[in-house]
Amino acid sequence: MKGREIILGILKGGPHTGYEINDILQTRLNHFFDASFGMIYPTLKKLEAEKLVTKHQVTQSDKPNKNVYQITPAGEAVFLKALHEQTADEVFKSDFLMRLYFGQDLPDEEVAQFLDEEIARKTQKLLELQSQLDFWISQGMTKTQRITFDYGEAYYTATLATLKAARSNF
Amino acid sequence: MKGREIILGILKGGPHTGYEINDILQTRLNHFFDASFGMIYPTLKKLEAEKLVTKHQVTQSDKPNKNVYQITPAGEAVFLKALHEQTADEVFKSDFLMRLYFGQDLPDEEVAQFLDEEIARKTQKLLELQSQLDFWISQGMTKTQRITFDYGEAYYTATLATLKAARSNF
DNA sequence: CGTTCCATGTAAGACGTTACATGATTCC
DNA sequence: GGAATCATGTAACGTCTTACATGGAACG
Known part of the structure; x- marks a missing residue:
């Protein structure tokens, strides 16, 4: 599983913004995955182009506007397929x-x-x-x-x- | 430290072939670094072009011929400099x-x-x-x-x- | 006043992975 | 006969990483 499937997996748990996805990755999955905005936003864009997620713009007055992404049935199918593929070796570089x-x-x-x-x-x-x-x-x-x-x-x-x-x- | 400096570090311990470097990496450093021939040979070539290592061809009759690489003083300087730079965060992906x-x-x-x-x-x-x-x-x-x-x-x-x-x- | 939080994105490039290509010898 | 060991390399591709770019609100 690469960034693409991981983001789909997180969105399978509910709609999120790119900022929230980063937050989940940095807190709960921090000890076995590393993400950056430079990877999250472009991936979300590609996922939207592939129709695996949909984007909904939310206007906020006190905070910057945000884009909430939601997984589509096609996205769930891609994720589920990835979940059943061969597990890749762990990577540790110290x-x-x-x-x-x-x-x-x-x-x-x-x-x-x-x-x-x-x-x-x-x-x-x-x-x-x-x-x-x-x-x-x-x-x-x-x-x-x-x-x-x-x-x-x-x-x-x-x-x-x-x-x-x-x-x-x- | 990236592949480049790591190979220099191994060569600092003595002359080796690309094949031997891979072997050291796969046995002793396996739990905190991963290497492949696809990375080792091109790196060795670049290092030679930069005059940080020298290549010596050794003809063998019972086994394929091999290229033994040796670190130069310039290579040692590059390695020593890298050793004193800021330690990068560990990377773990599971x-x-x-x-x-x-x-x-x-x-x-x-x-x-x-x-x-x-x-x-x-x-x-x-x-x-x-x-x-x-x-x-x-x-x-x-x-x-x-x-x-x-x-x-x-x-x-x-x-x-x-x-x-x-x-x-x- | 400075920092943290919220929030999104692009562009260039570094770095390594995967697949391909070859081949003799030795051990079981 | 088949697998492992020894041995070297290229080419294309994928996947992030790093740096840049912007900016208001809240907290201390």
Whole structure:
């Protein structure tokens, strides 16, 4: 599944603006997908041209006007088909680990600082994820969505433990 | 760091062929980077044109001839500079989690099968990583490289535990 | 007054993926 | 006989990423 199908999947849950789609992606799916407006808006435009979504303009007085997108039956069909195709391999690229791998000649203090920075980043990510669990549950969280949350929590927790253990050697 | 700098980093550890570079990437860095020949060979060619590496042809009788690449002082300078630039955010994209997220309407048996498949994949990955630890140590493993290994092990172990716990509910 | 939130878009280019093309040797 | 290992490369294409462009309202 690429950006196209992912946006269709989100719209299958209800009509949304591009801005809202970004918000969902940045909060709930942040630990296993990354999106940007530069990808969302052009994709929505293509999806509309393909008649997989429809656009409705909403005029607002206190906020900027917005375009609300809704999935069509054709869009649902495309999404459902994609959902049953072969699962692609996961992609993980870590610049942090790459630098650690090559950081054989770095002085201990630099490695220590480097680890501290990553520990801070990951602690922050974990906190952000955990902070919205209650809200997500109140909005309706499916059993399978709960697994994706637990997965993220386990990932951050386990790698943080590894990083902290490593830190004590520098 | 992109493919370019990563290949320079590997060549900083000694002269290698494109085939060997792929092998290192697929075994030791597999859990945080993904490479393909379609990227390695063109990159090596560009690097040679930029005089950051030199190519030496080696004729072999029992195996196909090969091109051994060696980093130049200019190449080392480029790599060292890249090593001290700002660390980029990690990128994780999981088609598996995406499907779980959207799999609210799937029957329980399908979810169960889906989880079993991912458990099998990750178990396999963990085994592959662990199986080469002794060899890696014997070849010379730095303290910081050890952290990247531990990180991968912790990631697979923790997510497998989450997946297995989830599996028991389906 | 500065920042965050709301809100939408375009254009160029970087970067990598996928598919194709070839072929001898060795191991099971 | 079939698969895996060793070995190198090209061409087309897809998919984002980055930078640019704009702007009012609310909050502190």
